[in-house]
Amino acid sequence: MASVTYRHVWKRWGDVVAVRDFNLAIADKEFMVYVGPSGCGKSTSLRLLAGLEEISEGEILIGDRVVNDVPPKDRDIAMVFQSYALYPHMTVYDNMAFGLKLRKTPKAEIDRRVKEAAEILGITQFLDRKPKALSGGQRQRVAVGRAIVRNPQVFLFDEPLSNLDAKLRVQTRAEITKLWQRLGTTFIYVTHDQVEAMTMATRIAVMKDGVLQQVDTPQHLYNKPGNVFVAGFIGSPSMNFFDVTLVEADGKMYVDGGTFRLEVSPKHLEVARKYKGQQVIFGVRPEDIQAKQYAPPGISPAHLKAKVDVTELMGNEIFCYLLTGKKSFLARLDPRTEAHPGDTIELTVNMDNIHFFDPKTEQRLN
């Protein structure tokens, strides 16, 4: 059993609260990703679990054991650091064997495990080299290898891909996922990159200012973000938000943004009725806005006109910054769309995928 449980965990440095009442249950063999902007407490939460920081209040369990007072080395965890943290004066082999040697593992066993890990990671030919003779990606593998040989119950990754270039990052991302499938161990992974979170996690914990915002599967998190922050953080480019009023006319509900009026689809009618006449935050993702003639079939369409401000051609699509009144928003348009700055174009919004948030609490309404 290698589940991990946080129970009302707080971390304070003097008056500064880094982690506030953190509650989370991570199941065995889960790939949990902590994501959030820098300074949100995600790394601190991980370091609390690793035992590198002391818990101010609450308790953390690995399996059934409370580990608050257990030193890092006895928690049966392994951690991969952003900076790799390799021992510069040791060879790759010694780097990987260091932890096992300290645990008085028999020599033959060390040798077997190191070679096996090197095999998995494809670094067998580098075993005699010092870290400085390796590239960033290779160092990263050594750092992962050092974690693997220990055969821990829980793997912790603290932004392990941040120092790699974009291409290598994508590649390593897939490799870590593969590794997780192969090892069948609990992985806890910290990143500020929501793409990494979306692509790797079985569940994502979104954090902000030391507070856990939402924990869910990537799909659910994307489709039903729990509050404005999560909605804006998950997804790239991020969701558009409008301050609107929900109004009723001719027995239909409309989202009234002043310069536009969009009919609420049947799917969201019930919620819209409930908040009839009230101000809400209306969220719609850029890919749910299309030029009228390229709108996909099978959606609940609603139309608005907007002025093109700036366009960015991405090849497979156009990122189009639009203006309705003074409000700017972004749409991912079909590349065939004729959109030139200054033009006014007709757009179709997919009203099935819309989000309502309370303007005061910023919590999700639908």
Next chain:
Amino acid sequence: MTAQAVSRKKHGVSWGQVFVNVTLILLVLIWTIPTIGLLISSFRTRFDIQTSGWWTVFPHRDWVTVEEFQPGPEVDRDGVMNLAGAQGTFEEFRAGITLPDGRRVLWIGNKRIGRVAVQERQWVMNTNFTLENYQEVLGGKTFEVKQPDGSTITVQGSDFSSAFINSLIVTLPATVIPILIAAFAAYGFAWMKFPGRRLLFTMVVALLVVPLQIALVPILKDYVRLNLNGTFLGIWLAHTGFGLPLATYLLFNYISSLPRDILESAFIDGASHFTIFTRLILPLSVPALASFAIFQFLWVWNDYLVALIFIGASPDSQVLTQRIAEMVGSRGNDWHLLTAGAFVSMLLPLIVFFSLQRFFVRGLLAGSVKG
């Protein structure tokens, strides 16, 4: 930035570089010229050292006697004399009378039986070198010295060898002990959490400003009571104490700048503080350890005051600096021995410096964190 501004900036940089280079050259000259002089003097004979400067070994123009004669008794030494084409009184000849062709006529010796020399300017070098100074300094109890007149005299040699060994016996432990203690302390101050850490460290750093002279008498009193006076252990402890604040401070600066991740990684790998210290901190701190080792070694090797006070005058345990100082005192004018002795004492520090210098290379940490 405009082209003008760029060129102005370039101009400023080049002047700055000129200034830096000129200053450096000046500093190097100021430091090396006396040392070269000392080195040259140490190879010159006693007579040469006492009569001319070390720079006369280089080619230079000097008066050389080309003709010498004894004026006859008929020459009136109290009146105006006519000698070798020059005319003047005795006082004028004593000062030297320059002839129109550039030669000069000089009276050497006293009025009655003095001689007259005709000299001219010539390029000369004074290359009368000898190893006798070194042989005498290093060569044991007695030594035969050849005098300029061909006779030999037996001289009491300085016997540096025992002083040299004593210096080593004092210096090596007095270098190693403080480094070991300071490295432990620096690690503790940098990476271990304990109450009063900040205060203790501040106190250690504050000790840097305490001059060691004010501690000499109290320590001496304690040593007398503990029977440590005049022993090597006593001077090791003294140097350790005086060296520790700086050592702790320097090593703290280095050790606290080691990447935190490496230590945390080792913690998770299961290392104790002691293991981290011996397996990670010490190997990674070699540049800092080496640079402090050089400082401490030079300081102890060249120290005279502490040795004088805690070792005292016992000839069996005297160190090099004491022996050299004694040479000045007991031999007064024996510069030739002093120069050789000084150079012998400089030899080991030079070797230490050049052999440890390679540890100063930066980038020992290259490869541990990103890159």
